[in-house]
Amino acid sequence: MSFSGKVKKETAKMEKTLAELAELVGGKVVGDETVKIKRLASLAEAQPGDISFLTNPKYRSQLLTTRASAIIAAEVIEGINLPFLIVPNPYLAFARIAQVFFSSPPSPKGISKEAIISPHSQIGNDATIFPLVYIGENVVIGERVTLYPGVFIGDGVRIGNEVTIYPNVTIYPGTIIGNRVILHAGVVIGGDGFGYARDNQRYVKIPQSGIVQIDDDVEIGANSTVDRATLGKTWIKSGVKIDNLVMVAHNVVIGENTVIVAQSGVAGSSELGNNVILAAQSGVAGHLKIGDNVVVGARGGVSKDIPSQSQVSGAPAIPHxxxxxxxxxxxxxxxxxxxxxxxxxxxxxxxxxxxxxxxx
Structure with missing residues (x-):
């Protein structure tokens, strides 16, 4: 496998003092703030140099045996002779610290000579394009984008900066993808919507002439699909997180910072508001409106509009x-x-x- 361009050396491993981490997450150190943290780990698996966290009381007993060098918690636990990083939300603090230790961008490897790229497409600086990637006509790709083997990008696609697209992702023509988007293996963006008109005993296919638009900071899990619109666009707004094996149908609008958990589906032309949560195996029927901050419990079946601030469960979904x-x-x-x-x-x-x- 050969790449064009220079390959940069990997940077040294991360190391932070507990005081530096406290400043990062807006927390307070109780104990030795000079302790050096090199890694993150669970309470059960932590070793010296690791920081761990406690959010669930059922794991509290593991504090007695953990080998971690420091603990993130909401309060100091009596009888535990370890430094504590005290924050209101330990899990959120853990996530922010993990971003520092694990989310450093990989060094760009350049463009493989075994990738197939139209000469009429534009690729930004510091790209990594692996073998067997196909990039069609008039594609525009931003800076620091990584495309893994088997990625197909159709004609006229627009991709922003710092996007990561994992193996065997298919992006149909005309799709628009924003910045810092992550598409995991096997995702299909822009396939035809399931649109047919009945003609006596047969079905007539309705051409799906719209597109898919994915805004900034969206992540879509493995083998999920987002269909193109019949007309107009299917729209995934900024900050949306979609789990593995999720189906989003034609002309659906998913509001900002919404979470859709595995094996859920949203039928055509439905609209989800901001900060909605669809728990695992939820289903939303077509042409519905779900308001902001709605939570649909696992295996919930939504068959009518849901007002904002609601929590529903069951099939058909009723107030929780x-x-x-x-x-x-x-x-x-x-x-x-x-x-x-x-x-x-x-x-x-x-x-x-x-x-x-x-x-x-």
Missing amino acids: REWLKAVILFQHFPEIYEEFRELKKKVMELENKLKHLEGI
Whole structure:
């Protein structure tokens, strides 16, 4: 495998003092702030030089045996003789520290001679393009973009800066992708929407002439699909995080900073607001509107519009508190049914006695 251009040397491994990390996340150190942190690890797997975190009380006992050099927590834990980095949200602090240690951009490797690239396309500086990448006509690619083997980029696609596209991703013609987007292996962007018109006993395909637009800071998990619009665009707005095996249909609009968890699907022309959460295996029917800050529980089936600030669960989805009551009631259905049978039997006996008395 050969690349054009110079390959830069990897930088030295990261090392930070606990005081530096506290400044990074806006926290306070209780204990030795000069402790040097080289890595991040779980409480169970941590070694000297590692920092770990505690968010779930069920792991609190692991503080007694962990070998970590420091702990991120919401409060000091009595009896633990380790430095603490105290923050309101330990998991968020852990994420921000992890970005420092793990998210340094890879050194650009240049463009492989085994990639197929149209001479009419433009590629920005510091690109890494691996073998067997195909880039079509009139494609524009920004700076510091990485394209792994097997990536297909159709004609007229626009890709921003610092985008990472993993192996075997397919991007159909006309797609627009913003900055700092991550597309994991097997993602398909811009395939035809599922649009057909019924003609007696057969179906007539409706040409899907729209596009897909993906805004900045979007991440899409492995083998997920986003269909092109019938007309106009399917729009994934900035900050959206989509898990593996998710289906987004034609003309869907996904609002900013929305999260869609694995094996969920959104049918055509539905609109999700900002900061929505669709938990695993959720489904949203077509032509619906889901407001801002809505949470749909796992396996929720949304069949009507949902107002902002709602929490729903079940299929069909109902308010979460009502669903909890229904689930509790469902667990007692066998006993309730037996009581019902007994009551029915007694009512029939009383009716028979009443008929007998009336006949005397």
